[in-house]
Structures are given as C-alpha cells and as structure tokens.
Amino acid sequence: MDIRFLAYIQWDYNCLYIKIEMEVNGTLIWYYTICKREAWLIGHRIVPDQKDNRIMIGRHIHKYFFSREKAKEVLIDNTIKVDLVKGRCLIVEIKKSSKFIDSTRWQLLFYLYYLKHKKGVVMEGEISIPDEKKRVLVRLSEESEKEIERMIGEIEELLKQEKPPKPEWIKYCKVCGYKEMCWV
Amino acid sequence: MSKVLYVFQSGRLKRKDNSLILITKEGENKSIPVATVSDINIFGEIVINKRLLEFLTKNEICLHFFNRKGWYVGSYYPRRSLNSGLITLKQAEAYLDNKKRVYLAKKFIEGAYRNILKNLEYHYRQTGNEEIGNSIKNINQSFSKVFETNDIPTLMSIEGDIRKEYYSTFGLFLKQEGFEIERREKRPPSNPMNALISFGNSLLYASVLSEIYRTYLDPRIGYLHQTNQRSFSLNLDIAEVFKPVIVDRTIFQIINRKEININDFHEIGDGVFMKESGNKKFIQRYEEKMQSVIKHKKLGNVSYRRLIRLECYKLYKFFTEDEEYNPFVVEW
Numbered sequence: 001m002d003i004r005f006l007a008y009i010q011w012d013y014n015c016l017y018i019k020i021e022m023e024v025n026g027t028l029i030w031y032y033t034i035c036k037r038e039a040w041l042i043g044h045r046i047v048p049d050q051k052d053n054r055i056m057i058g059r060h061i062h063k064y065f066f067s068r069e070k071a072k073e074v075l076i077d078n079t080i081k082v083d084l085v086k087g088r089c090l091i092v093e094i095k096k097s098s099k100f101i102d103s104t105r106w107q108l109l110f111y112l113y114y115l116k117h118k119k120g121v122v123m124e125g126e127i128s129i130p131d132e133k134k135r136v137l138v139r140l141s142e143e144s145e146k147e148i149e150r151m152i153g154e155i156e157e158l159l160k161q162e163k164p165p166k167p168e169w170i171k172y173c174k175v176c177g178y179k180e181m182c183w184v
Numbered sequence: 185m186s187k188v189l190y191v192f193q194s195g196r197l198k199r200k201d202n203s204l205i206l207i208t209k210e211g212e213n214k215s216i217p218v219a220t221v222s223d224i225n226i227f228g229e230i231v232i233n234k235r236l237l238e239f240l241t242k243n244e245i246c247l248h249f250f251n252r253k254g255w256y257v258g259s260y261y262p263r264r265s266l267n268s269g270l271i272t273l274k275q276a277e278a279y280l281d282n283k284k285r286v287y288l289a290k291k292f293i294e295g296a297y298r299n300i301l302k303n304l305e306y307h308y309r310q311t312g313n314e315e316i317g318n319s320i321k322n323i324n325q326s327f328s329k330v331f332e333t334n335d336i337p338t339l340m341s342i343e344g345d346i347r348k349e350y351y352s353t354f355g356l357f358l359k360q361e362g363f364e365i366e367r368r369e370k371r372p373p374s375n376p377m378n379a380l381i382s383f384g385n386s387l388l389y390a391s392v393l394s395e396i397y398r399t400y401l402d403p404r405i406g407y408l409h410q411t412n413q414r415s416f417s418l419n420l421d422i423a424e425v426f427k428p429v430i431v432d433r434t435i436f437q438i439i440n441r442k443e444i445n446i447n448d449f450h451e452i453g454d455g456v457f458m459k460e461s462g463n464k465k466f467i468q469r470y471e472e473k474m475q476s477v478i479k480h481k482k483l484g485n486v487s488y489r490r491l492i493r494l495e496c497y498k499l500y501k502f503f504t505e506d507e508e509y510n511p512f513v514v515e516w
C-alpha cells in the first residue's frame with residue numbers, strides 16, 4: 001500500500017518550501033496512538049460517512065481559524081498550521097479540546113522529527129486549544145525521537161496487513177466516525 | 185436529519201444560486217433547502233437540465249424517477265467522491281468466487297425468510313388461524329431446500345415459492361376486504377394488493393440504492409439478483425431483507441387502520457394501480473417507518489433507514505475482513 005503524504009511548508013517572502021513524501025503521515029500517527037484499527041482503515045482510504053457530524057464540526061473549526069488568523073501560516077496535511085514567528089519556527093496544531101492531547105502531541109512530534117531528519121529544519125511545536133485558552137509547547141527529545149521511529153515502523157507493518165485489527169471497544173469509539181462500521 | 189423529497193407536481197426543477205427551486209406548472213416557486221435533502225423521488229413530469237445535474241452531483245443527491253403508475257423508472261446516480269479500490273476489488277472478487285457468491289445469495293434469502301416468519305408468527309398469534317400455521321410450515325419446508333442447492337436460479341425460485349406462500353396469507357389477517365391476493369403478479373398487477381406491494385417495493389429499491397450511494401459498495405454487483413441484467417442489483421439483494429419489515433408492515437398498518445381503501449386504486453390499461461391519493465398516503469407511512477428507530481446493542485437508537493446503511497457496512501466486513509454476514513432480523 002503506497003500512502004503518499006504531501007505536506008507543504010511555504011514561507012511566502014523569504015520562501016522556504018518543503019515537500020514531504022513518505023508512507024506514514026501525521027494523521028496516521030494521530031490515529032495510531034488512539035486505535036490501530038482506525039489507522040488501518042484510514043491508511044486504506046476507507047473513510048466514514050462524510051456527512052457524519054463530528055467530521056463536519058472539525059472542518060468548520062479549521063476553516064474558521066484559518067480564515068481568522070493572520071498570514072504567515074501554512075497548512076501541512078490540511079490540519080497542521082505552521083506559524084513563522086520572529087526567528088522561531090513554530091508548528092501550531094489547533095484542537096477542539098484537550099481530550100486527545102497525547103495523540104496530538106505524537107502527531108506534532110512526528111512532524112518535528114520529519115523536518116529535522118529529512119529537511120534539516122529544527123522547529124518547535126505548539127498545541128493550541130482556543131476553547132480552553134490553552135497552549136502546550138512540544139519539543140523533540142532523544143526519547144521521543146526513538147519512539148517516533150518505532151511508531152513509523154509499526155505503522156508500516158500494520159498497513160501491510162491484509163485485514164484490519166479486530167475492533168476493541170475503547171472510550172474513543174463513542175465519538176469515532178467508524179463506530180457503525182466497527183460495531184454493526 | 186436529511187429527508188427524501190417527493191415531487192408529485194409537474195414543472196421545472198432548477199438550480200438557483202446555491203439552492204434548488206421547483207417552478208410548478210401553475211407558476212408557483214418552491215425553494216428547496218439542499219442541506220436537508222438526501223434524495224429526490226420524482227413522480228410528476230419534471231423538466232431538468234445539466235446545470236441541475238451538476239449541482240446535484242456536487243451535493244451528492246440522488247434523483248429517482250417513477251412513472252404515472254408508480255413504477256420505478258430509473259435514477260440519476262451522481263458520480264461519487266467516495267472511492268476505495270480495496271472494497272471494490274473485494275466486492276467483485278466475492279461475485280467471481282462462486283462459493284462466496286452463493287453464500288451471500290443464501291444469506292439474503294435467509295434474511296427475507298426470517299423476517300417473513302416474524303410477520304407470520306405475529307399474525308398467527310393474533311388470529312390463531314390454522315391456515316397461517318400451515319403456511320409457516322410450508323415456508324419452513326421451502327426454506328430448507330436452500331441448503332440442498334448451490335445454484336442461483338434455483339435459489340431464486342425457492343425465494344419465489346416462499347413469497348408466494350407468504351402473500352397468500354395476507355387475506356387471513358387483513359381487517360379490510362378487497363385486499364386478498366391469490367398470487368403475486370408484477371406486470372401488470374391485477375388487484376390492489378399487488379399494486380400496493382409493487383409500489384412499496386419500488387420505493388424501497390430506490391431507498392436502498394440511495395444508501396448504497398453513500399458507501400463504497402458498487403450497486404451494479406449483486407449476488408442473488410443477476411449482475412448484467414439491469415444496471416443496479418445489489419439494492420435488490422439488500423431490499424429482500426427489508427421488504428417484510430418495512431414495506432409489508434407499512435401495508436398491513438395502512439390497510440388495517442383503513443387509511444387506504446379500494447377507492448385509492450384504479451385501472452390503467454390491463455392493470456390495477458394506486459391513485460396519487462393512495463401513493464401519497466402510503467409514502468407518508470413509509471417514511472414514518474423509515475424514520476422510526478429500534479435499539480441497537482452498541483449503536484443506540486438506529487432508524488430503519490440507517491439499518492439499511494448498516495447492512496452495507498456489514499457487507500464491507502464480509503468483503504474485506506472475512507467476517508460472516510448475518511442479515512438484519514427484526515426482533516418481534
């Protein structure tokens with residue numbers, strides 16, 4: 001299964017342009033830390049009903065914030081916003097709530113890892129939860145880099161499997177778009 | 185919740201800015217909020233243009249056409265944004281693999297059979313009529329033949345036998361005269377009950393097609409109903425399971441409450457068909473049924489319309505995960 005991930009970081013005037021192409025992407029990392037079955041389904045391009053409300057809400061939030069905030073911000077993978085602040089490179093990920101903050105953290109760490117190793121750009125990350133007026137700084141460490149490498153390997157293995165892992169009921173299932181596909 | 189729009193009037197259906205309007209023959213303008221519409225079922229004489237079709241495609245709305253007699257004529261099935269190579273491949277593979285194909289065909293018959301039995305057992309308890317009891321025995325006997333064959337046409341004819349027996353009991357528990365049938369006739373229906381069944385089934389075929397549209401399944405690949413003979417066949421397969429619960433129960437209800445009577449039917453040519461008045465009354469009850477909910481163990485309240493979608497998801501699991509497929513069977 002060839003999953004291409006394209007991300008663009010554009011730096012409009014002093015233009016920095018980065019294109020990421022690889023098997024595993026940030027979205028997959030996010031889902032992988034929540035539910036492996038979900039990661040498999042996403043990885044095989046099986047998506048839930050697009051009219052599902054939760055997904056609509058998510059889209060709306062992104063649209064809203066992206067149109068409101070100032071320039072000098074770019075999208076990666078349609079969900080990650082790159083904010084270029086005076087001499088500092090910051091990736092900001094906006095979330096509705098801090099519920100799955102750990103998964104978001106791994107997603108961000110993945111981007112930071114990728115940028116560092118494949119592009120030689122060292123950045124910092126920030127998780128922003130406007131509704132809760134919360135900002136969390138995320139930095140790469142030796143440990144987290146190792147963990148990211150391990151995850152990438154595991155996801156690649158997971159996607160090679162012919163069938164998804166069987167569903168296991170977790171708290172997230174309740175709000176998961178795949179709920180009906182898993183629990184019918 | 186999005187709804188099905190039924191258009192009985194004649195006129196022109198148009199795109200206007202980001203919405204739809206119906207300009208009736210009488211010159212009335214009716215605007216239709218797109219966000220709340222999932223499908224449009226057209227009974228009137230409607231003029232449409234390409235611009236409208238483009239708009240429907242963008243909004244993923246199916247258009248189903250019915251003729252003056254209430255027959256399903258065809259659909260505008262917009263190009264879909266959903267595509268999963270994996271599921272399409274697996275769905276086709278299950279058709280080509282005779283073992284899997286026969287398995288599914290049998291499962292669809294099993295679903296129909298079990299739901300038919302639920303209806304008959306209920307009416308048997310209510311009336312105590314021994315003839316219904318006998319029919320149940322006959323139906324059980326027909327169904328047992330399913331296990332003796334792996335031939336699709338034979339399976340189809342077993343299915344036909346079950347339905348024939350089943351329909352012959354309707355007169356035994358309906359609380360209104362004039363709706364008995366000796367046998368099921370389709371083209372053309374020769375009495376009111378046949379007309380009702382045909383109309384109800386047509387509606388259901390369209391509804392199931394619309395639900396399939398919102399999944400990765402390809403409606404052209406059916407298992408019990410032959411692929412190639414018509415453009416869509418998977419919806420016919422899935423509809424088998426739901427006819428007894430959705431269509432037939434709506435029929436019993438509407439007749440026993442005397443909401444429909446013989447005057448709602450008329451003869452056209454050599455057949456009997458429902459008048460528009462009858463169609464409308466039936467549609468109202470049919471939609472109520474589709475929206476009514478049952479409790480699902482894990483998923484909470486689920487409407488009948490949603491159950492049809494869930495049936496598609498079960499098929500995903502059969503195709504991609506080798507899970508057994510167990511058709512929906514109503515609990516009471």
Ligand code: SF4
Nearest residue numbers: 035038167173176182
């Ligand atoms: S419903 Fe539960 S098991 Fe299924 S994909 Fe979502 S989180 Fe995973």
